[in-house]
Amino acid sequence: MMFPTGCLGENLQFPEFNGATGKSVVLAPEDPPYTSLQIYLITWTFGGVTILFSNAAGTSVSPDYEGRVNLDRTTAALELKNLRLNDSGPYRLTVTTSDLQNHAGQPSLKVYETVSDTTLIGPQESLIEDESSVKLTCEGSGNITSVEWMKNKNPLTPSNRITYSYDNRSVLISSVIRSDSGEYQCTLRNPASSDTANLRLFINYGPEDVFINGPNEVDSGRPVSLSCYAISVPSASFIWRFNGSDTGVTTNTFTIDKSDITHSGDYICTAHNDVTEINVPQRHLLVVKAGGGGGGLTTGSIVGIVIGVLVAVAGIFGLIFYFIKQRQHSEPGIKIAETSTIYENVDFKK
Incomplete structure (x- = not known):
């Protein structure tokens, strides 16, 4: 079967693609101009080797990519599965449409080794405020291009007590204080994958x-x-x-x-x-x-009793004075002795 061939233009635009080993990536052109047209032929190549071609009769896939690729005939997007490191490099897409035009573009793919087995290593001993210092180290496998540190879901900011190693893989916290307690998190990244580990610190x-x-x-x-x-x-x-x-x-x-x-x-x-x-x-x-427990008298009760006794004593003295005065009037020869005469004949030297 013969297909019309027009001018081959590099008119298909692609973003940069990143993938991780064992994962999948879809190489799709941005806003392709042929989605409303009938596509006669789609060809994908890598390193000069045909991955697949597809026409009205069907799709043929290279044995090296059998089971690893899928094609979207509407957009001509290629899904590449179970990525390997050697899948990195430039790819080429050519699309021939019913308007006798050829459309082409060259996306690039970078495959990174998947980040995995991330571990956050911290102290085993108990931490005491103002006495202990802490070193946290983030370890993992894979192609690691950056490390991110968080505490309680907020960025862990360097300070005069918190310092990072040159590769950002370790953090030193000097002279811990109680506010250093919390959940620490390190995330190892590359453009295609990431992995996170957590560790909780308790400051005593x-x-x-x-x-x-x-x-x-x-x-x-x-x-x-x-x-x-x-x-x-x-x-x-x-x-x-x-x-x-x-x-x-x-x-x-x-x-x-x-x-x-x-x-x-x-x-x-x-x-x-x-x-x-x-x-x-x-x-x-x-x-x-003493005197509590319900059987004793309150202070108010005691004061009331004392006042009552004083009033009674004053009344008794008043009556005595009254009766003496009455007797004095009835017996004129009797006098009330002055206080000073009472002690005249008392010898205080004895």
């Missing part, structure tokens, strides 16, 4: 800001609860001492079901971090007042 610190929550004064018979708190990673453990003696209580709460005066004194809660090995004590003074 504390205990700090230790405080005890509870009453400083309580009536006898009342229950008492003292709670000890601390900022610490990992969580702090607690030891309670009372007036210098170990209580055996190792929770953050010290409880007295029914208090009495023997519970008055100094309570010391010591917060301990098993990783940093730091101990921070906190002191709390508790006073248990």
Whole structure:
């Protein structure tokens, strides 16, 4: 069968194509001018060797590409599967259409070895704030052209504490602080593939800001609860001492079901971090007042009783004075002695 041949023009435009070993790529021209025309013949070649040609009778594929190629007869796009490194290079497409025109173009393909087996290697030991430094290293296989670092899904920015190696494969974090905790991610890339690994860092610190929550004064018979708190990673453990003696209580709460005066004194809660090995004590003074527990008198009651007694005493003295005055009027010879005469005959030297 004879096909018309017109002027062969390099009028097909292609972008740059990148592929990864074992993957697929589609070599398709950009906005081909023949999609509305009938295509008589499509030919794809690589390195001067025909990959395939296709006409109205069917498509013939070279034995070397059997099972590795697909053709879209509408756009003349070539899908190349199971890519190999030696598939890199210039390809050529020629299309003959029903308007007696030949259209041609030459795309280029670069095949990269697929990035795989990415691992983010970090420290095995526990990290302590202001003491430890961290080196993170990103390793993997394949054709690696760039490395990207992230922390908590944001770019890991260099600083006076965070420095990168010359090839960007390692990061050094000096004198870690608590905000360095989080999920770190490294991504190894080439133009055709990428692979990512993650590692979570925990920075240990504390205990700090230790405080005890509870009453400083309580009536006898009342229950008492003292709670000890601390900022610490990992969580702090607690030891309670009372007036210098170990209580055996190792929770953050010290409880007295029914208090009495023997519970008055100094309570010391010591917060301990098993990783940093730091101990921070906190002191709390508790006073248990006697007469509590519902059987004693309140301060208001005591004041009322005292006032009542004073009023009664004043009334009694008033009555005595009244009766003496009355007797004085009935018996004129009787006088009320002045205070000074009472002590005239008393010898204070005895």
